[in-house]
Amino acid sequence: MGMDEVRDRCVVITGASSGIGKAISACFAREGAHLCLGAKPGETEVLTAWARELERTHAVRTWTFPVDLALPDGPERFHAAVRGIGRPIDCFVNNAGVLWYGSFAALTLEKQVEIVQVNVLAHMKLMRLFAEDMVKRRGGRIWNVSSVSAFQPCCHHAVYGATKAFVQSLSEAVHEELRGTGVTVCTLNPAYTDTRMIHGDGFPRRLWWFDVSGVRTPEETARIGYRAFKRGKALCIVGWQNRLIHTLLLRLTPRKLMAAMSYWVLQAKPSLHD
DSSP: OOHHHHTTOEEEESSTTSHHHHHHHHHHHHTTOEEEEEEOGGGHHHHHHHHHHHHHHHOOOEEEEEOOTTSTTHHHHHHHHHHTTOOOOOEEEEOOOOOOOSOTTTSOHHHHHHHHIIIIIIHHHHHHHHHHHHHHHTOEEEEEEOOGGGGSOOTTSHHHHHHHHHHHHHHHHHHHHTTTTTEEEEEEEOOSBSSGGGGSTTOOSOBTTHHHHOOBOHHHHHHHHHHHHHTTOSEEEOSHHHHHIIIIIGGGSOHHHHHHHHHHHTSBOOOTTO
16 A cells, blocks of 8 residues: 555554554545544544544544443454444554553553553454455555564563564564465554653653663654555664664574663663652
């Protein structure tokens, strides 16, 4: 799906009320794609307002679907609602995600289950449901938003990192399985992005790692990812520092050392005022 092919296509995006998902929806709308936008029920008003703005600005059609993907039947209800609009889906952007910061033994089980429910089960279910539709039509693209956390142990958000490793492995395997079907799977792998995820309860104001990779805006991350998406790239690691670290240096580093490094660089960085 290149630039010329986006216009009048139908794209589904989860987690579209803010952050990277919202920024990706703007990229597609600017080039004339019609959008099915998903978010949690508590964000219905914000999602609806954003959809109306996209319609006014870019003369595209939008549909909104406030569904809680953390619920056991959330992915199935979301997929059924999207199918109810009666249009074939050309691209599915699997973006919704949850991150809680804290040590594994200290973070509540409820929060860790939520991470797995959204980042693993919902991701897998939605990918499977939309992939089946696309295979039947002999065409479509699935764009999974993963993370650079997929490539190494992530201390202080261990479950989150493990879920992104799942998404990465699943994406690469299914991409190969779908060869010849007209359906492809690709991933967007950002580092820390200035979204609500890193401003949530318990997340430090700064990490040592911020000094290495920086913190990008959702708009910058989306633009980089969207360019890679249009070029048909199966993997997009955002930022040259992250590409160097995650495609070269970490492959040469023993896993035990990687885990130790992760423990130190993903700690909170003391403030000058502390």
